[in-house]
Amino acid sequence: MGAFEGIDKLGRYQPPTESCRHDHIPSPHPEAAVHSPKLAALHARLSLPERLPLQTLARSLVDVSADSDPAFNNSSLAILGSDILGYYTSEFLLCHYPRLPMVVLFAAQSAYVGPKTLAALSQEWGVEAAACPGGEVDPGLLQFTQVDPGAPPPDMLKPGTTSRPNDDRHYRRGLSSRIVYDDQFGDMKANPDSGIAITGSSTSFPSSPSRSQPTFPPPSSSLSSTLTSHRPNLGPDRQPTASRTTAYAPPPSRNGTTHERARQTFVRALCGALYLHCGKPYTRSFFRAHILSRSLRPSTPSPATSSLPSSSAPQGLASLFAFTQPTRDLSRLCAREGFEPPVARLISETGRASRHPVFVVGVYSGRDKLGEGAGSSLDEARFRAAANALRGWYLYTPGEGEVSMPSETEIGAGGGNGRERGGGKKYIPPFIDPGEVVV
Amino acid sequence: MTCPFSPLSLARQPFFKSSGFSSRTCRRQESTARRLRQRLRIKPEPSFAETIPTQDHIIYNPPSSAPSVYHTPFKFLPQNDKRRQRLAAATTSSPFAFSAPTSDNSTSSTLPPPLRAPVQKRYHLTSADFDEIRRLRIEDPLKWSNIALAKKFQCSTVLIPMICSVPKEVKQIREKELEDIKQKWGPKKRAAREDRARRRERWGRDE
Numbered sequence: 025m026g027a028f029e030g031i032d033k034l035g036r037y038q039p040p041t042e043s044c045r046h047d048h049i050p051s052p053h054p055e056a057a058v059h060s061p062k063l064a065a066l067h068a069r070l071s072l073p074e075r076l077p078l079q080t081l082a083r084s085l086v087d088v089s090a091d092s093d094p095a096f097n098n099s100s101l102a103i104l105g106s107d108i109l110g111y112y113t114s115e116f117l118l119c120h121y122p123r124l125p126m127v128v129l130f131a132a133q134s135a136y137v138g139p140k141t142l143a144a145l146s147q148e149w150g151v152e153a154a155a156c157p158g159g160e161v162d163p164g165l166l167q168f169t170q171v172d173p174g175a176p177p178p179d180m181l182k183p184g185t186t187s188r189p190n191d192d193r194h195y196r197r198g199l200s201s202r203i204v205y206d207d208q209f210g211d212m213k214a215n216p217d218s219g220i221a222i223t224g225s226s227t228s229f230p231s232s233p234s235r236s237q238p239t240f241p242p243p244s245s246s247l248s249s250t251l252t253s254h255r256p257n258l259g260p261d262r263q264p265t266a267s268r269t270t271a272y273a274p275p276p277s278r279n280g281t282t283h284e285r286a287r288q289t290f291v292r293a294l295c296g297a298l299y300l301h302c303g304k305p306y307t308r309s310f311f312r313a314h315i316l317s318r319s320l321r322p323s324t325p326s327p328a329t330s331s332l333p334s335s336s337a338p339q340g341l342a343s344l345f346a347f348t349q350p351t352r353d354l355s356r357l358c359a360r361e362g363f364e365p366p367v368a369r370l371i372s373e374t375g376r377a378s379r380h381p382v383f384v385v386g387v388y389s390g391r392d393k394l395g396e397g398a399g400s401s402l403d404e405a406r407f408r409a410a411a412n413a414l415r416g417w418y419l420y421t422p423g424e425g426e427v428s429m430p431s432e433t434e435i436g437a438g439g440g441n442g443r444e445r446g447g448g449k450k451y452i453p454p455f456i457d458p459g460e461v462v463v
Numbered sequence: 464m465t466c467p468f469s470p471l472s473l474a475r476q477p478f479f480k481s482s483g484f485s486s487r488t489c490r491r492q493e494s495t496a497r498r499l500r501q502r503l504r505i506k507p508e509p510s511f512a513e514t515i516p517t518q519d520h521i522i523y524n525p526p527s528s529a530p531s532v533y534h535t536p537f538k539f540l541p542q543n544d545k546r547r548q549r550l551a552a553a554t555t556s557s558p559f560a561f562s563a564p565t566s567d568n569s570t571s572s573t574l575p576p577p578l579r580a581p582v583q584k585r586y587h588l589t590s591a592d593f594d595e596i597r598r599l600r601i602e603d604p605l606k607w608s609n610i611a612l613a614k615k616f617q618c619s620t621v622l623i624p625m626i627c628s629v630p631k632e633v634k635q636i637r638e639k640e641l642e643d644i645k646q647k648w649g650p651k652k653r654a655a656r657e658d659r660a661r662r663r664e665r666w667g668r669d670e
Contacts, residue, residue, distance in 0.1 A: 347667040369575040415532040
């Protein structure tokens with residue numbers, strides 16, 4: 025099989041001829057991945073290592089709504105990738121910001137690896153979606169079935185299908201129960217026993233068993249020749265035929281998914297595939313380069329009710345805080361930590377009798393200034409000062425050399441090659457905080 | 464210019480005619496370059512003055528700005544944090560001393576004035592007072608509200624709900640009263656109140 029088979033003289037992808045047409049299969053054949061310029065371009069654009077084969081990259085682009093066969097869609101990779109992304113993010117947040125309250129932690133997790141972020145990420149990577157999935161589609165396109173207009177969104181959970189006990193009784197969803205029962209973002213997740221969690225929305229294809237009929241030689245390009253043991257079940261020649269006809273029975277529902285959901289699943293599946301093929305160190309560096317490098321920006325405030333210019337809006341994790349009674353919380357915090365009770369002091373002011381006065385108020389505990397805030401009224405400045413003091417408390421981060429995340433200390437985590445031994449960072453126990461302020 | 468009716472002179476004519484109100488003498492304008500240059504000749508900041516000309520040193524003169532919340536205040540640093548010792552050493556040795564991490568109260572006059580007079584907690588209520596508060600509340604819950612009880616016993620309004628709660632019926636009556644008041648508000652007052660609440664929310668988000 026030539027390397028340029030399936031590509032015409034102008035470099036365009038040509039669907040296979042009648043001898044091996046794939047119209048009857050729901051997603052592109054793994055063999056077609058080698059011939060797709062789109063896929064090769066995506067592989068090169070992301071600087072993915074050669075150890076990640078194009079076939080796996082193509083598989084990570086196939087959503088469960090396009091191909092319900094778990095051996096050919098990305099659902100299993102996405103589960104692994106979701107756990108990896110969640111682990112690396114929470115590890116980073118907990119080690120670098122050990123005092124973050126739980127609500128902010130959930131929000132930060134969602135901001136770094138939440139559905140919206142991952143969907144935006146795949147869009148920035150230049151991943152395009154196929155209009156309709158099918159075996160004849162270019163494997164470099166994201167393949168998923170759009171949810172029908174008017175149908176309930178696929179991530180909407182009905183009572184009785186979530187992982188919470190007695191969720192049909194509408195109990196209050198407190199924060200403690202969100203930690204125990206809900207997912208990494210504090211959102212309700214589907215009950216794994218109800219059968220929704222893994223496969224999500226599935227599409228049944230009546231021609232599913234016929235896909236195992238044609239036999240193809242194993243891919244012989246230079247990319248795929250390097251991988252042997254790392255490779256999960258990929259080629260059809262490795263698939264047990266019996267399991268596809270008998271054991272796996274796709275559910276009869278024909279549910280689609282949303283664009284955002286399909287994109288998010290792709291990014292997760294890619295991370296899972298990277299973990300399987302390239303190991304932990306590469307996955308960590310990929311995570312650092314693509315996720316941690318993103319800056320957290322607040323949504324632009326509407327100018328109608330804004331009293332301060334938008335340039336003063338907080339950046340980073342500080343934008344995730346929303347206090348309702350910061351003065352009370354701060355006095356509780358000072359009482360808990362044994363500091364002197366906070367006192368608001370007027371540092372400077374201008375234009376008290378004018379239409380636009382500005383007051384600068386600092387909150388002091390004893391002789392130490394805890395926070396400072398400016399506002400157009402004394403009350404506002406005091407409120408802002410107390411809120412800033414609380415942000416200062418919660419956003420404490422140990423010094424640069426004082427943090428070592430557990431994944432950094434693993435053997436082989438230092439170098440780029442996962443097989444090399446040693447090089448793990450020295451383990452420093454992370455700072456453990458007594459917890460957020462409870463009033 | 465030889466021609467008296469040149470376009471330039473015609474154009475200038477109205478200017479000279481209307482200048483009867485102002486003096487004809489040449490007046491020096493405030494905006495001359497020399498004046499401006501003199502005005503802008505400000506003495507440099509003291510930190511830029513060459514105090515130690517013989518050796519290299521760092522000039523630290525940041526522009527005035529709101530402090531970043533990512534700089535943890537000295538008091539909020541944990542006991543084993545290395546920045547504690549460094550900050551303490553910097554404030555004692557360096558001339559550029561920022562927030563004083565000392566905890567002596569000798570120089571309290573240098574602190575800015577407090578917004579409100581500091582309230583000293585008195586802890587003056589006894590258990591007999593507590594019983595009296597409960598008795599009054601049971602006797603007439605409508606009359607003895609939290610504010611009224613706090614005023615009578617000279618304590619905080621936060622303390623009263625810790626001692627005794629308000630009956631459900633009284634709560635409903637109060638809510639009904641408040642709703643009746645809100646019903647009388649016009650659209651302007653209602654919008655102003657809503658805007659105020661929205662602005663207050665933005666304070667908490669630091670926007």
